[in-house]
Amino acid sequence: MKKLSARRRHPLAALVVLLFALAATGGLYTALAPADEAKADQGSSSSLAIDEGKKLYTVGCASCHGTGGKGTSDGPSLTGVGAAAVDFQVGTGRMPAQQPGAQVPKKQAKYTQAETDQLAAYIASLGPGPSVPNKEQYDPNGADLANGGELFRTNCAQCHNFTGEGGALSKGKFAPDLGDVSKKHAYEAMQTGPQNMPSFPDTVLTQKDKGDVIAYLKTVNSDEAETPGGYKLGGFGPVSEGLFGWVFGLGSLVAVAIWVAARTAKAKKS
Amino acid sequence: MSSETGSHGTGSDEIVPENEKLPGEHGHQGHSVAVLDEDPFADPGLPPHEHRVQDIDERAARRSERTVALLFTVSMLATVAFIASYVAFPIDKIVYVWPLGHVSALNLSLGLSLGMALFCIGAAAVHWARTLMSDVEIADERHPIEAEPEVKQKVLADFRQGAEESQLGRRKLVRHTMLGALTLLPLSGLVLLRDLGPLPGTKMRHTAWKKGKLLINENTNEPLKPEDIVVGSLAFAKPEGLEREDHDFATEIAKAALMLVRIEPDDIKDKRSLDWSHEGILAYSKICTHVGCPVSLYEQQTHHVLCPCHQSTFDLSDGARVLFGPAGHPLPQLKISVNKDGYLEAQGDFAEPVGPAFWERG
Amino acid sequence: MSTTTTNAPGAGAPGKRKAPAGEKVADWADGRLGIYTLAKANMRKIFPDHWSFMLGEIALYSFIIIILTGVYLTLFFTPSMGEIEYHGSYVPMHGVVMSEAYASTLDISFDVRGGLLIRQIHHWGALIFIAAMLMHMMRVFFTGAFRKPRELNWMFGFLLLILGMFTGLTGYSLPDDLLSGTGIRFMHGAILSTPVVGTYVAMFLFGGEFPGHDIIPRFFAIHVLLLPGIMLGLLTAHLILVFYHKHTQWAGPGKTNKNVVGMPLLPVYMAKAGGFFFLVFGVIAMIAATFTINPIWVLGPYRPDQVSTNAQPDWYMGFPEGLIRFMPGWEINIWGHTLVMGVFIPLMLLPVVLTAIAVYPFVESWVTGDKREHHILDRPRNVPTRTGFGAAWIAAYLVLLIGGGNDVVAQFFHLSINAITWFVRIGFFVVPVLTFIITKRICLGLQRKDREKVLHGRESGIIKRLPHGEFIEVHEPLAQEDLHTLTAHEQYRPTEIGPDTDEHGVRRKVGPVEKLRARLSKGYYGEDAQIAKPTAEEYKEITSGHGHH
Structure with a gap:
């Protein structure tokens, strides 16, 4: 604290305070303002949705992605990314991004689904791109699990691990755990390739294939996933198994050994 | 020469050894140090035996006996439970058990009952040993392992006599030919190993790729067109004519596996790489040049591809140059173009061997 | 408990009494095997009690458990790389083309009742077996129990550890799943890096190009016959020497270099050691009942063009994995030949790391020039240099383990994989030195x-x-x-x-x-x-x- 007070007369102190204040008001505004507007436009037509989306965009996104989605040095152009990309990025809370870093992590979504749809409608109007998938696409009946598994191991497991537990990439980037990703968002991620993930357009991985992959993923990694052998220890493979074998396996055996070798209590001398 | 002190029997520690002293000798011998009347650190001998409760109180002993018997009984019941579980639970029955998750009822019940049956036998035996069997400590004498000098002399004499009688030292011809025969003999065993596998030849320099072979999408099994692959996407391809059911599929795909990405031509730094691409579609070998894992952790914004096995990182926008990790050379690139029907095709085989480096690679 | 008797057997004292049945059997055996002479020296053999003396027993018992469960697994396992389409009980694999080895492992897990349990006991047992061997070795090291007359037994134990590692490695490879196949792929690449002969050795071992159709059956023979056979022989020798030398003991009142104080084999030690076998088996069975190990059904069958992140060997191969991962990619091309230093140097460092600890007893005895027998254990603090060296070795080993799991560490602690690799590159040289100094001070x-x-x-x-x-x-x-x-x-x-x-x-x-x-x-x-x-x-x-x- 002493250091802080000593520096308050520094020439740049006023600038720092100003920046903090701006960031705080801006943050408060982005957090609160859109929520109020959301109530106004239930059931709006698509052109209305685009208008509303544009308003939301101007407030919450334009500072990084530029007016009209042209992109700036802080954020890529959004022309042609499609509604699916917006639905994924905003719906999983990745956008608006909180701070720069190796990768923008997912967090609590800032916008309601209705607002997300308006934003998506606006971005989709900027240029043609993948639209938000429907339930028949991401959750088809009679999905082929075996096909999904093969495709998952060919296209996804290298980054996300066998059962989609996630994995590390270079320099602090990572492929996230897929356990709690909704089917729709999983579909959109494959379709649009968010951040450093490559995209798997329908020409590479068909719509049906994506449905199969999602069905397989949910079979092996969800709250309902069966682990016949018992607790899965995170599903990270030999590293967690080895650690467990040492700490719990050998640890409990050593504890038993201590009991076996210990002297039996002697009778108290009276 | 080193020596040691500290034979606690006399308490004459820290005695300067003579320079020629053998390490085995104790420091105090041959020195006239005043012998202390009493060594405070002397070995007091085994402490007197103290009784356990079970040794003096028959009721406590009976309690121990009952505990042991109870453990054996629990083991018997657990074995019955094991058999019952084996019969009762269908193999595909899944139950939710907190905190384990959705686990196989059979595996859980068999394992726990078997574990209990075994553990209780062990616990019973140990409890029995600890509380009821005698716990009087006994000292057993050790005897030096080295033989007495007389024994050693006898053995050496016997050996000399035996060696003499064999005439091995005298009959040099016998000795030399015997050694020769025994040395040559293992060669037949070595020769027999020849048919373990074929000679390398040039096998590792060729893959299933040839000029005009279409690039087949691994996912759809359909030939790929340039427009299928957009910037930022990742696709895997195998050569036309190689099917999963083929006898040598694994061996062929282990060399031919291909990774396709599209990068804006302006972003491609390597000139040759750009020439070998088709409008920015780059076809790289998927097999890591380190030890052969399929590299395919593609970061589409940085154009880096990472190997999951040992983290070798390649820059696909710069001729797959190695950026980090233990790989020694870039991923080989396959020269591709488009045929008259508009499908992607190979312009030939890889120009260099794919996969891990080897001595003859050059 | 009435098999021992001081009375002479029936033939020696006719008409005195009728010998009980057990004694008759013993007499029969004695006449052919000389068991009375054997029992005289060993039946009341003294073993000192200390928990750290039982680490070797954990290893011994898990080895027996692995053999028992392994024999069961061979009854159902098909060591073949012949390809079939799967139609067993596990639905997400229906119709997938896979090797018979992988399919039979799926069958063991989903169609043989109790098969999954035995597989998991076998695998958990293997992890614990090698962990116990290493810990036992550390106990022997830090207490100086390797000194004369036990240097040879130290070497036997060391060989058992090495063979255990390779038996584990070959066993890990057998199910032919995507993880183990990636491991075999690595072995192939590692062999290829050997100068001059590498390519030929790889061709001979794999019966042609990778992966071919021979490696699983060949590893099977090595895993179930060759290596366990040698290990059984070494283990027998190891145990005979333990009996022959009599156990070491801690210093204490009444305990000298010329005696051994403890409980007799019959009955106390027999009950404790025998009971401990059941305890070890019981604990491992309960772990196998509740904790998944190597769920091969979600790993998928091996295909050389597929891979998953978290591609690691079992823990005992983690330190060579670390060596491989921290190595920079050095490759030298001269006169049309390639020296793959990036793989070959770590491959050569593996025996160096192991030999460093294996030859230590001989180095120490050369330094001390001590030719006497030692049966009283050292407290680690009283031999600071040795203790420091052992701690430094463990530190190097741990750094390499971190290196071998760098992707999991990066993921779990949200660190950069590159930063961890650099830490390992530097730490492998620095951390052991610091550990040595600090341990010695302590x-x-x-x-x-x-x-x-x-x-x-x-x-x-x-x-x-x-x-x-x-x-x-x-x-x-x-x-x-x-x-x-x-x-x-x-x-x-x-x-x-x-x-x-x-x-x-x-x-x-x-x-x-x-x-x-x-x-x-x-x-x-x-x-x-x-x-x-x-x-x-x-x-x-x-x-x-x-x-x-």
Whole structure:
């Protein structure tokens, strides 16, 4: 604290305070303002949705992605990314991004689904791109699990691990755990390739294939996933198994050994 | 020469050894140090035996006996439970058990009952040993392992006599030919190993790729067109004519596996790489040049591809140059173009061997 | 419990009594095997009690468990790389083309009742087996139990550890799943990196190009026959030597270098050791009941063009994995040949890391020049240099383990994989040195504490005020047993090269080997390497004086 007070007369102190204040008001505004507007436009037509989306965009996104989605040095152009990309990025809370870093992590979504749809409608109007998938696409009946598994191991497991537990990439980037990703968002991620993930357009991985992959993923990694052998220890493979074998396996055996070798209590001398 | 002190029997520690002293000798011998009347650190001998409760109180002993018997009984019941579980639970029955998750009822019940049956036998035996069997400590004498000098002399004499009688030292011809025969003999065993596998030849320099072979999408099994692959996407391809059911599929795909990405031509730094691409579609070998894992952790914004096995990182926008990790050379690139029907095709085989480096690679 | 009797067997004393059935069987066996002579020496053999003496038993028992469960698994496992389409009970694999090895492993897991349990016991048992061997080895190392006459048994144990690692590695490879196939892929690449012969060895081992159709059946023979066979032989020799040498023991009252104090084999040790087998088996069975290991059904069958992140070997191969991962990609091309240093150097470092610990007993005995038998264990603190070396070795091993799991560490702690790799690259050289220095300091501190305790007694926590106002803490003198135990260890003095002229004034030649030995000896036993233990004179001087100090 002493250091802080000593520096308050520094020439740049006023600038720092100003920046903090701006960031705080801006943050408060982005957090609160859109929520109020959301109530106004239930059931709006698509052109209305685009208008509303544009308003939301101007407030919450334009500072990084530029007016009209042209992109700036802080954020890529959004022309042609499609509604699916917006639905994924905003719906999983990745956008608006909180701070720069190796990768923008997912967090609590800032916008309601209705607002997300308006934003998506606006971005989709900027240029043609993948639209938000429907339930028949991401959750088809009679999905082929075996096909999904093969495709998952060919296209996804290298980054996300066998059962989609996630994995590390270079320099602090990572492929996230897929356990709690909704089917729709999983579909959109494959379709649009968010951040450093490559995209798997329908020409590479068909719509049906994506449905199969999602069905397989949910079979092996969800709250309902069966682990016949018992607790899965995170599903990270030999590293967690080895650690467990040492700490719990050998640890409990050593504890038993201590009991076996210990002297039996002697009778108290009276 | 080193020596040691500290034979606690006399308490004459820290005695300067003579320079020629053998390490085995104790420091105090041959020195006239005043012998202390009493060594405070002397070995007091085994402490007197103290009784356990079970040794003096028959009721406590009976309690121990009952505990042991109870453990054996629990083991018997657990074995019955094991058999019952084996019969009762269908193999595909899944139950939710907190905190384990959705686990196989059979595996859980068999394992726990078997574990209990075994553990209780062990616990019973140990409890029995600890509380009821005698716990009087006994000292057993050790005897030096080295033989007495007389024994050693006898053995050496016997050996000399035996060696003499064999005439091995005298009959040099016998000795030399015997050694020769025994040395040559293992060669037949070595020769027999020849048919373990074929000679390398040039096998590792060729893959299933040839000029005009279409690039087949691994996912759809359909030939790929340039427009299928957009910037930022990742696709895997195998050569036309190689099917999963083929006898040598694994061996062929282990060399031919291909990774396709599209990068804006302006972003491609390597000139040759750009020439070998088709409008920015780059076809790289998927097999890591380190030890052969399929590299395919593609970061589409940085154009880096990472190997999951040992983290070798390649820059696909710069001729797959190695950026980090233990790989020694870039991923080989396959020269591709488009045929008259508009499908992607190979312009030939890889120009260099794919996969891990080897001595003859050059 | 009435099989032992001092009476002569029936033939020797006709008409005296009718021998019981058990005795008759024993007589029969004795007439052919000489069991009475054998039993005379061994039936009441003494084994000292200490938990750390049972680590080897954990290894022994898990080895037996692995053999039992392994035999069961061979009844159902098909070691073949022939490809079939799967149609068993596991739905997410229906119609997938896979090798018979993988399909039969799926069958063991989903169609053989109890098969999954046995597979998991086998695998957990293997992890614990090698962990127990390593820990047992560390116990032997830090207590100096490897000294004469046990150097050979140390080597037997070391070979068992190496063979155990490779038996584990081949077993890990057998199910032919995506993880183990990636492991085999690595082995292939590692063999290829060997200069001159690598390509040929790889071709011969794999019966052609990778992966071919021979590697699984060949690994099967190595895994179930060749390596366990050698291990059984070594293990027998190891145990015979343990019996022959009699067990080591900690220093203490009544315990000398010429005796062994403890409980007799029959009945106490037999019950404890026999019971411990069941306890180990029981614990491993319960772990296998509740914790998944190697769920091959979600790993998928091996295909050389597929892979998953978290591609690691089992833990015992984690340190070579670390060596491989931290290595920079050096590759040298000369005269049309390639030297794959990026793979070959770590491959050569693997035996170096292991040999460093294996040859240690011989180095130490060369430095001390001690030719006597040692049956009393060292407390690690009393041999600071050895303890420091062992701790440094463990530190290097742990750094490599972190390196081998760098992707999981990065993921779990949200770190950069590149940063961890750099930490391992530097840490492999720096951390062991720091560990050595710190461990040695700690040992010396503990020695000082022991010396203090012997000379001044134990701190009682009672504060006394003296008449002139000074406060002192009352120290209780130690019992004779404790005094003996704390001073029972021997302290070597460093080797002296001696004057460079002999008694006739002729210049003596001092070779570099002798100089090295002297320097090592000084490092081991010089003034900076040990605290002189209290002498009887010092003790008397202090205790004979006045009550306090």
